[in-house]
Amino acid sequence: MNEWLYVLLFIVVGLIIPVGAIGVAWIISPKKPNPIKSETYECGIETVGDSWVQFKAQYYIFALVFLVFDVEAVFLFPWAVKLGQLGLYAVIEGIIFILILVAGLVYTWRKGMLEWA
Amino acid sequence: MNFWNDPLKTAADWLMGVFTGWGMNEVAAQVLIAFLGVLLLITLLMVLDIFLVWIERKVVARFQDRLGPNRVGPFGLIQPFADIVKLLIKEDFTPGGADKVVYNIAPMLSMMSVLILWAIVPLAPVILSVDLNVGLLYLIAAGAIGTLSIIMAGWASNNKFALIGAFRQVAVMVSFEVPMLATLLIPTILSGSMGLNGIVQAQNTWFVFIAPLAALIFLIAAIAELGRAPFDLSEGESELVSGYNIEYAGMKFGMFYAGELLHAFTFGGFWAILFFGGYRFFGLEQVSPFLAVAVMVFKAMIGYWIIMWIKYTMMRIRIDHMLAFNWKFLTPVAFVLLMVVALANALLAGTPTWLYVSGMFLSNVLVAWAAMEVARTVSRREREKVEGPKAVAEAHH
Amino acid sequence: MTAEQIVFLIVALVTLGSAFMVVTTRNLIHAALWLVATLFGVAVVYALLNAGFLAVVQVVVYIGAIAILFIFAVMLTRKDARDSGPQTHKNWWVGALLAVASYLGLSALVLGWSGSSKAAAGLPSGFDAVGQLGEALTSPNAYVLPFEVASVLLLAALVGAVYVAFNRK
Numbered sequence: 001m002n003e004w005l006y007v008l009l010f011i012v013v014g015l016i017i018p019v020g021a022i023g024v025a026w027i028i029s030p031k032k033p034n035p036i037k038s039e040t041y042e043c044g045i046e047t048v049g050d051s052w053v054q055f056k057a058q059y060y061i062f063a064l065v066f067l068v069f070d071v072e073a074v075f076l077f078p079w080a081v082k083l084g085q086l087g088l089y090a091v092i093e094g095i096i097f098i099l100i101l102v103a104g105l106v107y108t109w110r111k112g113m114l115e116w117a
Numbered sequence: 118m119n120f121w122n123d124p125l126k127t128a129a130d131w132l133m134g135v136f137t138g139w140g141m142n143e144v145a146a147q148v149l150i151a152f153l154g155v156l157l158l159i160t161l162l163m164v165l166d167i168f169l170v171w172i173e174r175k176v177v178a179r180f181q182d183r184l185g186p187n188r189v190g191p192f193g194l195i196q197p198f199a200d201i202v203k204l205l206i207k208e209d210f211t212p213g214g215a216d217k218v219v220y221n222i223a224p225m226l227s228m229m230s231v232l233i234l235w236a237i238v239p240l241a242p243v244i245l246s247v248d249l250n251v252g253l254l255y256l257i258a259a260g261a262i263g264t265l266s267i268i269m270a271g272w273a274s275n276n277k278f279a280l281i282g283a284f285r286q287v288a289v290m291v292s293f294e295v296p297m298l299a300t301l302l303i304p305t306i307l308s309g310s311m312g313l314n315g316i317v318q319a320q321n322t323w324f325v326f327i328a329p330l331a332a333l334i335f336l337i338a339a340i341a342e343l344g345r346a347p348f349d350l351s352e353g354e355s356e357l358v359s360g361y362n363i364e365y366a367g368m369k370f371g372m373f374y375a376g377e378l379l380h381a382f383t384f385g386g387f388w389a390i391l392f393f394g395g396y397r398f399f400g401l402e403q404v405s406p407f408l409a410v411a412v413m414v415f416k417a418m419i420g421y422w423i424i425m426w427i428k429y430t431m432m433r434i435r436i437d438h439m440l441a442f443n444w445k446f447l448t449p450v451a452f453v454l455l456m457v458v459a460l461a462n463a464l465l466a467g468t469p470t471w472l473y474v475s476g477m478f479l480s481n482v483l484v485a486w487a488a489m490e491v492a493r494t495v496s497r498r499e500r501e502k503v504e505g506p507k508a509v510a511e512a513h514h
Numbered sequence: 515m516t517a518e519q520i521v522f523l524i525v526a527l528v529t530l531g532s533a534f535m536v537v538t539t540r541n542l543i544h545a546a547l548w549l550v551a552t553l554f555g556v557a558v559v560y561a562l563l564n565a566g567f568l569a570v571v572q573v574v575v576y577i578g579a580i581a582i583l584f585i586f587a588v589m590l591t592r593k594d595a596r597d598s599g600p601q602t603h604k605n606w607w608v609g610a611l612l613a614v615a616s617y618l619g620l621s622a623l624v625l626g627w628s629g630s631s632k633a634a635a636g637l638p639s640g641f642d643a644v645g646q647l648g649e650a651l652t653s654p655n656a657y658v659l660p661f662e663v664a665s666v667l668l669l670a671a672l673v674g675a676v677y678v679a680f681n682r683k
Contacts, residue, residue: 116437261578
């Protein structure tokens with residue numbers, strides 16, 4: 001049997017539990033909405049403007065750098081699994097791979113893109 | 118007798134006999150048995166989760182020199198059940214302007230992303246759901262769904278605080294995932310396996326003795342991933358009230374809260390699996406699978422306790438400091454450590470165990486010492502840039 | 515029809531349905547979330563094909579990083595750029611034509627291939643796909659050069675992205 005079937009079952013049961021809990025709460029809890037109650041909560045003062053505030057570009061940069069390292073790790077996992085049997089040349093290859101990417105991190109750093117400014 | 122040696126298989130075989138005896142198709146019976154097993158495990162986890170609320174509140178009370186819940190039942194043990202009743206009968210509430218569908222899906226996804234992590238947790242040599250050969254990446258994948266649920270919650274609430282909290286939290290989660298990935302590669306190198314059962318089996322010497330620095334970096338990254346103090350700026354009470362879940366009430370908030378506690382416990386468990394031998398403890402796991410489960414849960418509890426200890430001891434860190442700490446210190450150190458471990462592992466291969474372990478340990482200590490020295494020099498230079506040269510201050514002595 | 519085929523059909527329908535929602539919904543964040551559903555559907559297809567590593571990588575890279583990047587990018591825009599404007603381009607029929615043509619071409623290729631009618635041989639038990647991949651990536655006789663070039667490519671992507679962002683500042 002495909003082992004991913006278990007993962008699928010975990011996803012299904014993992015959804016049933018919260019859906020059930022929220023569903024029960026939905027059935028037995030009171031529902032008396034009114035316009036004042038459903039206003040956005042900002043510590044009591046009325047909200048000004050839209051919730052869609054302009055965000056810093058920095059969030060995007062960090063996500064971008066993360067993406068590159070994420071893909072790198074995907075390449076490195078198969079390398080790490082076999083490393084014990086492969087000998088020194090494979091280790092050197094992996095180290096070159098990592099060093100090239102660390103150069104990217106250094107470049108980002110030197111350009112000042114890692115500053116939260 | 119057999120039940121005590123391999124409870125899962127015995128129970129499955131017995132159920133198989135029962136179901137096929139009812140005239141059920143064999144494949145359908147297999148799926149049904151797997152479903153029942155998963156349901157049992159997750160139900161047990163939810164019961165544990167209820168008590169984690171009590172444990173967390175008791176422990177934080179002790180850290181803060183209080184007693185904690187002690188009114189409802191003996192030692193306040195019934196308190197979490199009272200809390201559940203309260204959560205259930207709170208008004209079911211959707212804020213105006215919220216995106217109803219996304220708003221309601223987010224807490225469910227948050228809980229699910231934690232529960233599916235237990236698919237790969239080996240509780241004993243014979244008690245595990247599935248030994249995926251890509252276990253460690255599965256861990257990251259489940260975390261990705263958790264990240265998504267936070268951003269969904271923050272966006273769908275139509276609240277500035279929620280959105281800002283979610284963005285900060287997600288920025289922190291993705292940033293600290295980089296050193297986490299690097300430290301996950303280290304047990305993979307040491308054990309030659311990405312499956313968690315393989316990693317546990319390979320730990321004749323606990324990996325914490327072979328790669329102590331990796332264990333430390335993993336713990337730091339895990340705490341950031343959990344969004345717990347000192348990395349809980351997403352819910353800074355004084356500025357964002359409670360972050361991405363500000364507009365949630367009742368059971369929907371309860372799902373986020375229970376998910377967070379179970380997540381912390383789960384990462385305590387992963388810390389134990391990756392670096393502290395998982396269910397292994399001086400051959401105790403060979404005696405009985407039930408002892409192995411007890412060892413595993415005990416180790417996970419200790420991991421969870423350490424995460425709580427850090428949470429209630431440290432101050433919250435500012436977001437710029439936190440991200441600078443990650444990108445300029447933790448990430449470079451983690452990658453240098455990865456390279457050093459890979460190299461040392463290859464050079465020391467085939468040497469006697471005592472030499473291998475002490476060599477690896479020393480290489481880790483060396484990396485840690487070098488990192489601290491570099492950090493100290495750089496921060497001294499930066500301080501001098503701000504405060505002026507130190508020689509002036511010393512002249513006044 | 516086997517159980518696996520039924521699961522595949524359901525997943526394929528959900529994937530295509532969410533892909534359709536990606537291009538038709540007017541709300542950009544909804545489009546990004548539908549895209550997540552599409553990518554997850556593809557991951558399930560990989561898992562059905564016994565390609566566990568690819569399935570997990572699909573979730574880690576596409577949902578964990580790229581979808582988050584999309585959402586961040588959408589949030590960087592101003593809101594008035596969101597729900598306005600027509601959804602189709604005046605050259606939409608060219609795109610449709612290209613899509614249909616490439617679909618037909620791919621179908622012809624697959625149908626013409628002799629392997630498409632055969633059932634795939636089962637994997638030997640204990641087949642270590644990740645280990646084989648690791649060996650192939652580091653062996654000088656196999657893919658060690660592409661492995662290192664991938665690193666350079668990632669470096670180029672990072673430097674390029676940082677350069678673009680830096681000059682906009």
